[in-house]
Amino acid sequence: MPSIFDTDLPRTEANFAPLTPLAFIQRAAEVYPERLAVVHGTLRQSWDHTYRRCRRLASALQQAGVGKNDTVAVMLPNTPPMVEAHFGVPMAGAVLNALNTRLDPEAVAFMLDHGEAKVVIVDPEFAPVMKKALALRQSKAPLLVIDVEDALFGPGQPIGSTTYEAFLDRGDPDFEWLYPTDEWDAIALNYTSGTTGNPKGVVYHHRGAATNAISNILEWDMPKHAVYLWTLPMFHCNGWCFPWTVAARAGVNVCLRRVEAKAIFDAIREHGVTHYCGAPIVHGLLVNAPDELKAGVPRGVKCMVAGAAPPAAMIEGMEQMGFDLTHVYGLTEVYGPATVCAKQAGWDGLPIGERAALNARQGVRYHLQRDARVLDPQTMQPVPLDGEAMGEIMFRGNIAMKGYLKNPKATAEAFAGGWFHSGDLAVQYPDGYIKIKDRSKDIIISGGENISSIEVEDVLYRHPAVLAAAVVAKPDPKWGETPCAFIELKAGAQVSEADIVAHCKQHLAGFKVPRAVVFGELPKTSTGKIQKFELRKQAGSAAAIDV
Known part of the structure; x- marks a missing residue:
């Protein structure tokens, strides 16, 4: 039997709307049109102007044949076009694929093909990599390439058929974009940092993007008109959803190229x-x-x-x-x-x-x-x-x-x-x-005992000379594996392997103490994470493959 609370109480446009972070910029522009939204060098851009540019981008994309569930890739630093892409691309019904700017051409080519990108927007700094990637594509499908120009970088070598500003000029600043028909619709595609085989494409939906953006506000008690500095790459999990968070607070995006x-x-x-x-x-x-x-x-x-x-x-x-x-x-x-x-x-x-x-x-x-x-x-x-x-x-x-x-x-x-x-x-x-x-792949098993690499790293970070540390398994004929520590020292610091071992012995059981210490700059991803798979290769670990 249907409940009285399920009878004659329909879901309609009047009482239900799919969750989407696109609503955040619409409100920011309507309520705080003159408030500062974007800072980049000498550029100062209001929320009304930013919203109009996003609508221009959406309009121009649709005129170029981009529609629902089409992929638009971008290879951009933390600059205004990257902020605008987080709204303009999904306003066209499309899916934003923000590419890691430190990837090699082979990886970029794979992502363009796997994600079936129809458009790619490129900053001049990354045009040489993108040019090689375009040549490596297996797909024969047409791909519109758009060049961004940025005075803070300087002149670059165009590789596309139009510039970003010229492309926006084709669009309508009053473009009537549509809400997603379903909050389960895809809003973004992000590739994991796979290092063997091909990376996996993670698909985000509008509901998740909106709810995480709101959660960011709640966790931080983030006030209205907060001023947010873009030190985190926007290509990384869509900047942890902060492009949408900042819009929800009508805050300020302070862009940062490096x-x-x-x-x-x-x-x-x-x-x-x-x-x-x-x-x-x-x-x-x-x-x-x-x-x-x-x-x-x-x-x-x-x-x-x-x-x-x-x-x-x-x-x-x-x-x-x-x-x-x-x-x-x-x-x-x-x-x-x-x-x-x-x-x-x-x-x-x-x-x-x-x-x-x-x-x-x-x-x-x-x-x-x-x-x-x-x-x-x-x-x-x-x-x-x-x-x-x-x-x-x-x-x-x-x-x-x-x-x-x-x-x-x-x-x-x-x-x-x-x-x-x-x-x-x-x-x-x-x-x-x-x-x-x-x-699970970083546990070191030495003589049948499990050693947490994180536990050993925590101890290494307590040493005053250590700037960064990572511990991986090193093959050992007797124990099977033993901890190998890779250490990046602070500028001007001098310390020996024996000093590090002695420090660890003060805080760890003997079997957890590193048997080898290697000094030098640690390999890192574009988001600053230490690449342990590279260190496992150096250590000769059987677990060198990172998936």
């Missing part, structure tokens, strides 16, 4: 930056910058870190600058951050070491994520909340991808049992907070 300490501190002072995000390497760059670069930087800047747990030295350094650090965790498949180490009032009075240990946890689910917990991957049951029992971090809810493009097997495996399987091994504490112990 992540450099001087440029960041200058932008903070000049524009009154209130928020920024980044991998640990970005925050470490600021902490270890010369004091003269920090002069006059206001206190109270809020920063978000993900990619690795913040070590005590970083937390202490950020506090000395007066910056407020929030630790989040997630993956491409969950739109970037999907858990947060929500701070508790009682932590403030604790010693720095204890606070660092608490803040190093990956925390609890984002507001609009239904669930995040540690489950036994065999039984799919929760592990005991004792901080000891290890399982796999799993997610379910709104902030999870549609799946992997053209890869039903990988999608089914990722969502087995009704949860998204992260591949991260972790424990959960009595207060519900999650802490990663390792990636």
Whole structure:
């Protein structure tokens, strides 16, 4: 029998609309048309003007034959066209594929073909790579190439048939774009950083993009008209959904072509930056910058870190600058951050070491994520909340991808049992907070004992000379595997292998102490994450392949 609450109460356009982050820029432009939206060099662009440019882009794309579920790829730094693409492309009904700007031509060619891109928008800095990628494409389908011009970069070599500004001139600033017919419609395509075989294409939907953008606001208590500095690449999980978050707050996008300490501190002072995000390497760059670069930087800047747990030295350094650090965790498949180490009032009075240990946890689910917990991957049951029992971090809810493009097997495996399987091994504490112990492929098995590489890395970061550290398995004829530490030292620091080993012995059981120490600059991704697969190759590990 139908319920009285299901009878004669239809869902209509009057009482239901699909969730989409495109609504955020529409409201910002209507309510705060003259408020500053974009800063780039000498450019100052209002929300009304930005909205009109996005509508021009959508209109021009549709005139060029781009429609629903067509892919528009972009290879852009954090510049105004990248902000506009996050709205203009889906306003045309299309799907935005933001390409990693540090990829090689072969990888770019694969993504253009696999995603079936119909248009690609290219910054002059990346035109040489894109030109090679276009020559390597296997697909014979036509591809419209649009060149962006940027005075902050200087003249480049055009490779397209039109410029970005000329293309926008074809569009209608009053273009009547349509909401998605279904919030499950795709809004973006992001490729994982696969290093063997081909990367997987992660498909985002409008509902997930909107809910994660709102969750960002809630986790940070992000105020109206916040000033956000683009230190995080917008190609990385669509900038953790922050292009849409900033629009929801009618904030300011302070663009940044390159992540450099001087440029960041200058932008903070000049524009009154209130928020920024980044991998640990970005925050470490600021902490270890010369004091003269920090002069006059206001206190109270809020920063978000993900990619690795913040070590005590970083937390202490950020506090000395007066910056407020929030630790989040997630993956491409969950739109970037999907858990947060929500701070508790009682932590403030604790010693720095204890606070660092608490803040190093990956925390609890984002507001609009239904669930995040540690489950036994065999039984799919929760592990005991004792901080000891290890399982796999799993997610379910709104902030999870549609799946992997053209890869039903990988999608089914990722969502087995009704949860998204992260591949991260972790424990959960009595207060519900999650802490990663390792990636499943990063556990070192020495003489039958499991060694968490993260545990060893945490100890290495406590050494005052260490800027960055990574630990991988090294083959050993007796033990099978032993820990091998790769260390990048702070500028001017001098330390020996024996010093590092002695430091580790003070904090670790003997079998966990690195048997080899290698000094040098660590290989990193474009988002600042350390590339352990490269280090495993150097160490000769059987687990050198990263998938």
